Amino acid sequence: MLEHRVDTTEQRATDPALDNQRIFRAILLTMSRPGTVTTLGNLPGHPGGLHPASAAVCMALVDMDSPLWISPDASEDVATHLKFYCGCPVIRKQEECSFGLVLNGLDLPDLERFNPGEAEYPDRSATLIIQVASIEVGHGVRLGGPGINGQTLLNITGLQADFWESMQQNRQRFPLGYDVILTTETEIVSLPRSVQVEI
Amino acid sequence: MTYQEDLMPGKSDATDNDAGYNYGYLNEQTKRMIRRAILKAVAIPGYQVPFAGREMPMPYGWGTGGIQLSACLLGPNDVFKVIDQGADDTTNAVSIRKFFARVTGVETTEKTGEATVIQTRHRIPEAPLQEDQIMVYQVPIPEPLRWVEPRESETRKMHALEEYGVMHVQLYEDIARHGRIATNFMYPVKVDGRYIMCPSPIPKFDNPKLDMSPALHLFGAGREKRIYAVPPYTDVKSLDFEDHPFQVESWDACCGLCGARDSYLDEVILNDEGERMFVCSDTDYCSSRRAQGNFGPMAGREDVAELMGESPQTA
Numbered sequence: 001m002l003e004h005r006v007d008t009t010e011q012r013a014t015d016p017a018l019d020n021q022r023i024f025r026a027i028l029l030t031m032s033r034p035g036t037v038t039t040l041g042n043l044p045g046h047p048g049g050l051h052p053a054s055a056a057v058c059m060a061l062v063d064m065d066s067p068l069w070i071s072p073d074a075s076e077d078v079a080t081h082l083k084f085y086c087g088c089p090v091i092r093k094q095e096e097c098s099f100g101l102v103l104n105g106l107d108l109p110d111l112e113r114f115n116p117g118e119a120e121y122p123d124r125s126a127t128l129i130i131q132v133a134s135i136e137v138g139h140g141v142r143l144g145g146p147g148i149n150g151q152t153l154l155n156i157t158g159l160q161a162d163f164w165e166s167m168q169q170n171r172q173r174f175p176l177g178y179d180v181i182l183t184t185e186t187e188i189v190s191l192p193r194s195v196q197v198e199i
Numbered sequence: 200m201t202y203q204e205d206l207m208p209g210k211s212d213a214t215d216n217d218a219g220y221n222y223g224y225l226n227e228q229t230k231r232m233i234r235r236a237i238l239k240a241v242a243i244p245g246y247q248v249p250f251a252g253r254e255m256p257m258p259y260g261w262g263t264g265g266i267q268l269s270a271c272l273l274g275p276n277d278v279f280k281v282i283d284q285g286a287d288d289t290t291n292a293v294s295i296r297k298f299f300a301r302v303t304g305v306e307t308t309e310k311t312g313e314a315t316v317i318q319t320r321h322r323i324p325e326a327p328l329q330e331d332q333i334m335v336y337q338v339p340i341p342e343p344l345r346w347v348e349p350r351e352s353e354t355r356k357m358h359a360l361e362e363y364g365v366m367h368v369q370l371y372e373d374i375a376r377h378g379r380i381a382t383n384f385m386y387p388v389k390v391d392g393r394y395i396m397c398p399s400p401i402p403k404f405d406n407p408k409l410d411m412s413p414a415l416h417l418f419g420a421g422r423e424k425r426i427y428a429v430p431p432y433t434d435v436k437s438l439d440f441e442d443h444p445f446q447v448e449s450w451d452a453c454c455g456l457c458g459a460r461d462s463y464l465d466e467v468i469l470n471d472e473g474e475r476m477f478v479c480s481d482t483d484y485c486s487s488r489r490a491q492g493n494f495g496p497m498a499g500r501e502d503v504a505e506l507m508g509e510s511p512q513t514a
Contacts, residue, residue: 017222017230021274024234028272032241032415032430061238063231098235119359123239123248146244146391146433149413175393179242192242194391194430 016059023060027181030190035143035152037135037189047077049103051131053183055082058129062086062099069097073104097126105132105159105182111166116176125193126178133158135182135189142198143191145171151198154189156182167197223270224302229253233271233426237417240428245390246358247341252424262295263421265318265337269299272316272333272417279305280314285322285463285480292320311483321384323405325462325484328414330431336399338420341427343387343397363395366438374443383448389436390429398435404447404463409435452477455497456507457488469502478506 026038046055062068068088070079079090082101091097094113102108108130117125133156140155141164156163159182170177170193177193221227229251236250255263273279279299283292287309295318296307308314311324318335328334344354347365357363366387373381386403390396398406399418409416409429416429429435439445453460455476462484464477476497479485489498489507497503 015222017227018274020227020230021223021272024230025272025274028234028237028241028415031238032428061231061235063228065228065232066235120355121249122243122246123236125239127235127238147241147430149432175243175246179238194242194244 019056020060023056027057027060027188027190030181030188031147031179031192033147034145034191034195035137035148035154035189037137037187039187042186047075047081049073049075050078050081051183051185053186053188054101054129054131055085057181057183057188058082058086058088058099058101061127062088064088066098067091067096069094069100071100071102071104071107071109073107074101078103100126100128100178102128102130105130105156105163108160108163108166111163111170111178114178116170116173116178119176122175122177125176128178128180130159130163130180130182132156132182132184135184135187143195144198145196146194147192148195156189164197164199167191167195168199171196220302222303223273224256224298225253225267225270230271233267236426237268237271237428240417240426241415241430243394244430244433245388245394245396245427247420247425247427250424250426252421255421256298257294259422260339261291262318262320262337264419264423264426265320265335265421266295266298266419267421268335268417268419268426269295269316269318270302272335273299273303273305275304277305277315278313279307280309280311280317281307281319282317282322282324282481282483283320285324285465286482288482309483310487311481321400321402322463322480323401323408325459325479325481326487328408328412330413332414334414334416336401336416336418338397338399338418338425339422340385341397341399341418341420341423341425343385343395358394361393363389366395367440370438370440370443374440380439380443380445386445387438389438391434392436395438396427396429396435402448402463403437403445406435406437406445407447411435450477453495454479454485454488455495455503457485457493457498458495459485459488459493467506476503 030036040053040056043052064087068090114126136155139153144151180191182189236248240248255266281292281296283289299305311326316333320337348354370380384402385400388398413431415431418427437445450464462479465480468475
């Protein structure tokens with residue numbers, strides 16, 4: 001097997017502990033308030049196809065205890081980069097991953113195949129990081145449920161249209177299900193399994 | 200400090216955290232593990248996520264669950280408040296506040312309104328919480344079904360199958376014995392119509408504050424190694440019966456110091472003659488009311504000056 005070169009010249013300048021804390025709080029904010037968008041900033045030095053925001057989410061959450069699945073359209077550079085920086089195993093079996101990274105929201109894999117957890121341990125389920133083109137609030141799909149005061153509107157471009165039906169089906173089997181973090185180049189918005197989607 | 204420089208040559212340290220320890224005491228891998236658990240807890244409101252709890256530099260029962268949560272949350276932009284039974288100035292609160300000031304350099308406060316993260320042992324502040332605040336609860340026994348079913352394997356099944364009838368039996372036994380629901384703290388709630396959750400040993404007086412709260416509530420049990428959460432704007436209903444609706448405690452007295460009638464009151468025995476008074480359990484609420492010129496019937500007495508925080512503090 002070919003060894004792939006990892007670019008280590010762009011080391012993050014600041015303290016990784018503080019970076020991780022800042023990114024985690026941003027993810028926590030979006031996960032506890034679905035439909036709220038936060039900007040993670042533009043960390044440089046990621047291989048083509050990997051959004052800086054997705055890379056930041058992986059840095060903050062993924063490690064050797066959480067196998068990562070990457071959509072097959074990704075270049076080997078993306079896998080090598082994340083393996084090196086997160087220290088995580090990159091696996092081929094979609095059903096077994098803790099984190100699933102989908103580089104193109106217009107080319108979704110079968111989301112049903114991601115691990116939804118067990119009835120007694122619904123937390124043992126996958127978290128999906130799906131890259132999209134843009135996130136706008138104020139119009140689009142109607143969201144409700146825990147974390148949302150009344151309702152909120154979210155419009156995503158660069159995302160397959162049937163994604164929202166998948167989220168509805170995902171909610172049907174609550175407390176089982178996967179949780180989703182949508183990422184543009186610099187922003188994230190999260191959709192926990194508890195979110196109620198009205199198309 | 201020369202001692203730190205000797206230990207960590209060449210390290211440009213932005214914070215004053217102790218040399219040799221990672222920012223926030225826990226190492227990054229531990230924090231990632233706990234952070235993943237927190238996110239799952241938020242995604243499944245009221246469900247208890249098991250996590251690989253670490254030993255903390257204090258015994259179980261002193262808030263090791265809450266401390267591990269705070270260690271994963273706190274950053275340079277936070278303002279941290281700790282309360283113990285409502286009070287900012289008791290041993291547990293003072294030590295935890297000092298611990299985080301040391302390991303993260305976080306700014307601390309006693310004012311509810313100024314805090315971004317509030318770690319609490321068994322109270323929710325009286326002042327309404329805001330959207331940008333995170334409450335961190337120290338939880339001794341996270342399993343609400345533990346008193347009726349000691350086996351973890353069984354309670355897991357009961358949660359999975361939503362088999363919750365037995366909780367109402369427990370409340371009914373209260374009514375049969377006392378004529379009313381006599382459970383006054385750790386009063387079970389149902390979160391978003393699905394999971395029954397133990398709100399930690401807060402008085403039931405505080406239960407309504409969890410319902411549709413604008414803040415995020417995170418619960419950490421260190422000994423039992425469980426994390427669970429109530430996201431903001433989530434339906435939290437205290438269990439009850441149609442003919443015995445949920446009711447909170449009320450007092451005939453007002454706070455002796457600030458005169459408040461809307462806060463949770465503690466009874467304090469004053470002397471050997473059996474004199475007693477009621478005071479707000481939330482010290483910040485009480486002192487800010489007094490700062491606004493509200494005084495209770497006992498406020499002028501010299502022998503209660505210590506309660507008003509006017510005598511020298513040992514902390």
